[in-house]
Amino acid sequence: MSFDKGNLTQNILNSGKGLSDSLLQAISSAQAILGGLESEQQKLAGKFDELKSRLKEGRFHLAVLGQFKRGKSTFLNALLGEEILPTSVIPLTAIPTFIFWESARRLRVVFSDEKAPIERQPADNAELAELLKEYVTEAGNPKNQRNVSLVEVFLPSPILQKNVVLIDTPGIGSTFRHNTEATLNFLPQCDAALFLVSADPPVTEVEIEFLKEVKTKVARLFFLLNKVDYLDVGEQEIVEKFLVDVLKTQGGFTDNVDVFRVSARRGLAARMANDQALWQNSGMQAVENHLIEFLASEKSGTLRKAISGKALALVIEAQMTLELRIKAMQMPLADLEQRLTLFEKDLQEVEQERIVSHDLLKGANRRMHEFLEEYSAKLREKAELYLQSLIINTIEKSDDAKIDEDSLSEVVARGIPGYFEHEVGATAALFQEKMRATLHPFQNRTNSLIEQIRKTAAQIFEIPYQAPEFEDAFKVVEKPYWVTHKWSSNLKTVTESIVDRFYSAENRAKRIQQRIFAQVKNLVIQNVENIRWPIYQSIDQTFLHFGSELDSRLRDTLEATHGAIKATLARRKSREDETAQSLKMFCAADEELGRIRETLLS
Ligand SMILES: Nc1nc2c(ncn2[C@@H]2O[C@H](COP(=O)(O)OP(=O)(O)OP(=O)(O)O)[C@@H](O)[C@H]2O)c(=O)[nH]1
């Protein structure tokens, strides 16, 4: 315990030094006060760390999407005011690139295989641009042979300081379909997406199809009509009207569609020449204002409200622990002993309930595994039927004599990624929901035990009762694994048996079909296993994490109530003379927390 009243104000001032943000300051002050007290307060002080990092993490994720060569990378360079992202007249960006704010330039390349990420600190933007070319472009990294899964760029660019993360994505519709899949997978984490189309041609079928998928994944979608420098104002109006019509009639957009007309190229030139009029004229100013100023600050406002509420709940909880200590110090010793005995009787009941809950949790874990096995068996059956139907359709369409195993293998190999990519997403979502539903009652039970302990403590020791704020203990352990997953889709080359030659064309086709079917079976087994095994592990880890999280919450509550009272009693018995001093200190801390509470409420 290293807290004294004289240092209190200094402590608070120091903790908030250099922070202009009042919420961050209130959080840091509460943390500083609690950090100098007993273990139950120190634990609460630690919980403020998470709030601090969530404040910092609450960045606005904005992805730029569109068909290849629409000018996505040029647009982002214009926003950044630097020529960093590679741009070209041929399809270029092959890897999603995330751009974050940081005071020094840095590059981080993350791989989809076992390789450790690469970190670089380029001396200037030119070096950074060169490095990026090596990893994110089709020319530097053809067909993604380096197995890069994403690239992170850290830059001291002013726009990023507005708590925005910009994401450059590979253009859709080029020959690299795997890049489109990669883009679709991270979209749910984006707060908004900008969809770039350009005047030449206005909008294509590929874009409309892609948009339909994007629409289901991103909450806010905006359109940029880029390259308007090719058109005069009259033509721009015609193209914009055409775009809006197509989005409404074919893209399924019913509400108003936001379209910004820009010339990213002029915008970039404006930034390079520091020409404000040209920046305004290029249409970039309007986009910047709308997206970054308005949307990002809206998000940050909502986040701050939520965090301020959580900080308040923690301060209130801390005050309850302080008041319990204060009461235990002020009460006559005999009285304190008596009330403690009463409290302990009640706690025995809580312990019984905790044990029962643990046994029930084990049963739920077992049942979840049984369900997974049944589910996987069905998945195998379904996948096999699907792939068989692909083969049968192909055979039916071709002449029996001309059927060859290589082209049938091709059909299967092409069908597998799309099919399993979908199944993996659906399966993961299903299990996540099922686990959440299963675990929810356990969380409720633990929460009511915690409430019971606190209510009893408040009643017996006559302090005001404060209802705690409960966090969700459910967390799926395991990262989404479908992003980087490679599907096995290659059938082993089958050398046509010599015997086949003696069969009629029809029988020969049948024999080929049988052989391919047998291999499809093996492929299905492998691929379903790729889905089943991570989920199998995730179930166990999630249950384990959940069980220990609930236990530790219960332990913390017991420590903050029963533990604190017992410790005070023991200290009073051995060092009664120190009590007066400690009492003063706890009262001062309680008072300061009261002031912070008022700030958070205002
Ligand atoms: N005229 C004109 N050209 C532009 C504009 N914006 C981009 N371009 C050009 O369009 C070409 C493609 O630009 P990029 O920024 O590489 O396009 P991208 O969408 O990132 O392309 P991918 O990465 O391949 O998907 C380049 O030659 C740019 O200079 C613009 O506003 N006007």
Ligand SMILES: [Mg+2]
């Ligand atoms: Mg690009």
